[in-house]
Amino acid sequence: MLGRGDHEGVWRTMHSALKSTFFQRITKPPLAPPASTYDIWAASRTVPENTDGEPLVPGAHRAFTLLNIRLAGIIISTCAFDFFATLWSLNPVKTSLMIMFNVVRSVFPAFRGYSQALIIDQLQQLVTSGDFTWARLVHFLMTDVAREIVRRIFESMLESFAAANETTVIDSAKFAVEYAQLESRVRLDIPTLQDPDIRDLLAESDLFARSFSGSGFGLISPLDCMQLISLATEIISHVLLILSLTGGLAHYWVLLLSIFSATLPMLVTWIRCPEFHAESLYTPRETRAADRQEKVRNLAYDESHRPEIELFGLGRWILKTWASARRVVLDSERNRQNQEFSVLSGLNFSDFLFALQNIPLVLLLQTSSASLGSLTLYRSSIQSVILASQSLLATGRLMFQGVFLMSAFCAAKEVKPKLQPLEEDLLCYQPCPNGASIQARGLSYTYPGCSEPALKNVNFTLQSGETLAIVGHNGSGKSTLAKVLLRIVDYHGDLIVNGVSVRRYDPEDYHQHLSAVFQTFSKYNSTVRENVGLGRVEKMSSRASIEAAIKLAEAEGLVDSLPYGLRTILETPGFMSYSGYTPARQHGLSGGEWQRLSLARAFMRASEPQVDLLLFDEPTSSLDALAQNQIMQTIDRISRSSATGARTKSVLLITHRLSLARKADRVALMEHGTITEFGSHEELMERDGAYAALYRASL
Numbered sequence: 001m002l003g004r005g006d007h008e009g010v011w012r013t014m015h016s017a018l019k020s021t022f023f024q025r026i027t028k029p030p031l032a033p034p035a036s037t038y039d040i041w042a043a044s045r046t047v048p049e050n051t052d053g054e055p056l057v058p059g060a061h062r063a064f065t066l067l068n069i070r071l072a073g074i075i076i077s078t079c080a081f082d083f084f085a086t087l088w089s090l091n092p093v094k095t096s097l098m099i100m101f102n103v104v105r106s107v108f109p110a111f112r113g114y115s116q117a118l119i120i121d122q123l124q125q126l127v128t129s130g131d132f133t134w135a136r137l138v139h140f141l142m143t144d145v146a147r148e149i150v151r152r153i154f155e156s157m158l159e160s161f162a163a164a165n166e167t168t169v170i171d172s173a174k175f176a177v178e179y180a181q182l183e184s185r186v187r188l189d190i191p192t193l194q195d196p197d198i199r200d201l202l203a204e205s206d207l208f209a210r211s212f213s214g215s216g217f218g219l220i221s222p223l224d225c226m227q228l229i230s231l232a233t234e235i236i237s238h239v240l241l242i243l244s245l246t247g248g249l250a251h252y253w254v255l256l257l258s259i260f261s262a263t264l265p266m267l268v269t270w271i272r273c274p275e276f277h278a279e280s281l282y283t284p285r286e287t288r289a290a291d292r293q294e295k296v297r298n299l300a301y302d303e304s305h306r307p308e309i310e311l312f313g314l315g316r317w318i319l320k321t322w323a324s325a326r327r328v329v330l331d332s333e334r335n336r337q338n339q340e341f342s343v344l345s346g347l348n349f350s351d352f353l354f355a356l357q358n359i360p361l362v363l364l365l366q367t368s369s370a371s372l373g374s375l376t377l378y379r380s381s382i383q384s385v386i387l388a389s390q391s392l393l394a395t396g397r398l399m400f401q402g403v404f405l406m407s408a409f410c411a412a413k414e415v416k417p418k419l420q421p422l423e424e425d426l427l428c429y430q431p432c433p434n435g436a437s438i439q440a441r442g443l444s445y446t447y448p449g450c451s452e453p454a455l456k457n458v459n460f461t462l463q464s465g466e467t468l469a470i471v472g473h474n475g476s477g478k479s480t481l482a483k484v485l486l487r488i489v490d491y492h493g494d495l496i497v498n499g500v501s502v503r504r505y506d507p508e509d510y511h512q513h514l515s516a517v518f519q520t521f522s523k524y525n526s527t528v529r530e531n532v533g534l535g536r537v538e539k540m541s542s543r544a545s546i547e548a549a550i551k552l553a554e555a556e557g558l559v560d561s562l563p564y565g566l567r568t569i570l571e572t573p574g575f576m577s578y579s580g581y582t583p584a585r586q587h588g589l590s591g592g593e594w595q596r597l598s599l600a601r602a603f604m605r606a607s608e609p610q611v612d613l614l615l616f617d618e619p620t621s622s623l624d625a626l627a628q629n630q631i632m633q634t635i636d637r638i639s640r641s642s643a644t645g646a647r648t649k650s651v652l653l654i655t656h657r658l659s660l661a662r663k664a665d666r667v668a669l670m671e672h673g674t675i676t677e678f679g680s681h682e683e684l685m686e687r688d689g690a691y692a693a694l695y696r697a698s699l
């Protein structure tokens, strides 16, 4: 039996063989230089008419141009085979059966029609032959009709088996695709996710993953390409049947005329269909309006915003903003509908077609072999060919768009997180037993889309085991510096931790050795246990570890007071359940109580021996004075060895409370994105500069 790896091997061999022949021919000449899947996806989004260089919005249909057809060919040759090989390897037998069943099932309608025609003819012969008896009719029912019934039962059994098999294959494909999509998202870091092109890539990749949940949103998954094979088989089988009925060559031209006239309106619609000039479908302005309309609508529904909506009387503003955004959306929809209405689209071909389809019937009636059954069969086959051709075109159109969404999915899997070092530069983080040492030289950082840097030429040194308080006015860059030190965002300049540039650490490895509380920490709409345990997922199931962290954050009293203790589900502002379900165990918390839980979460990891750096951004801003002192003592205790009392972890504390900052070994004052004063509290007071003024003002 072949294993998963063997199947992939077979597919890969077939893939390379096919690539080197057929697809190379259709994709030549290649895009210069050799393009990655990402480049091809990006090329398909460019709109030459857009002079501002704005690409298509995510999900917009690609125009049916020669260039896009060529790009689709390249995508099929570069990622479709691998993609299908992966899906096939999930369920090789069931997937093969699904393909086989689809082909077999598509011949059923023609076969059914033929069989019905035979029965009608036999019945006609029985009635018109002159020796009709009821006994012969009963015999006919017991043999030919019964045979047809048995055939139908078999057909329906096969149909239900095929449907169940297909559900299994699609479900496993859906799971695999959705998992891969989620994986693509979670493995990327903030700088990568902030890149507008990557955002669009992930949005299209999301659409691709959703296409596996049925063809909603006008999407179609690659598994639905089976429909193309089935429809083509169905058309061929019907055409063969029609040809066998019409007999001599003399009728072929009527047949061709009939099929051509039936498909002509579809071809016309297809060629002038506005979806193929899709760059006009969703302009950035329309997308922004649709987004705004949704956001404002959600604002009206979101109970967490209710107090401010009432306090500031936002009702009218919400209505006005929603109305203006909604009008843009409706106008664009109307314009699109108007574009679709044209002289051609207004033409109704159905009567004309109906008349044309009667011509062969009349001609068939002239022939001696014409029978009621053959006429019925001819008529139903022609109808089936028309319907199947329409579906074939519609499916083909959606498949064409699906190819580009597939390229987004494949490209998203290959996107490299921007903070990930190159293999050859990678170094393992070595924690320092006395706490991490940090050297910052000329650090600067500018938020994406901003012209002014939030950090400019930041320089400081933190020795192993020291505590550093970072203070400064609002907007001076303290939290931004924290993000740089925590390797959440990238920077210019040098940042050396434990003697090695932070750029050489795998961010995941680096994060294993530090713990932090962000100023805007997360509030998870989950149990108390999860809210704390997420600080160290490996110990989430350990009640003792969670209780110890809660104790360190002085939050036992809080947890005990909650109706369901650790199992209480915490209400979070702005959270809206998709199902509208509100758990009974839900309970709200005060700002200070949330802060204690965020500290407990950080303490889950902070006490681990491999952690040598702790960073707290305004950890006690919502706590009362007593609680503040207790928490600062806890942080000090955690950062020392319980046996010797010597420091084992360095601590960075961002705070506006200068009474806390003065206790640190060093204080850094930040102004306008840079450190302007650095030293011990006493040194800075002696200097009598901005820090001393700030400190005196805080007293």
Ligand SMILES: Nc1ncnc2c1ncn2[C@@H]1O[C@H](COP(=O)(O)OP(=O)(O)OP(=O)(O)O)[C@@H](O)[C@H]1O
Pocket (backbone or CB within 6 Å): 447, 448, 450, 454, 472, 473, 474, 475, 476, 477, 478, 479, 480, 481, 519
């Ligand atoms: N996501 C962001 N995008 C763009 N600019 C930002 C972003 N976050 C912060 N800034 C800007 O960067 C500058 C520094 O912000 P930062 O949050 O680091 O200040 P801070 O010293 O922590 O302020 P505070 O004491 O109020 O917490 C500010 O001018 C702010 O407007």
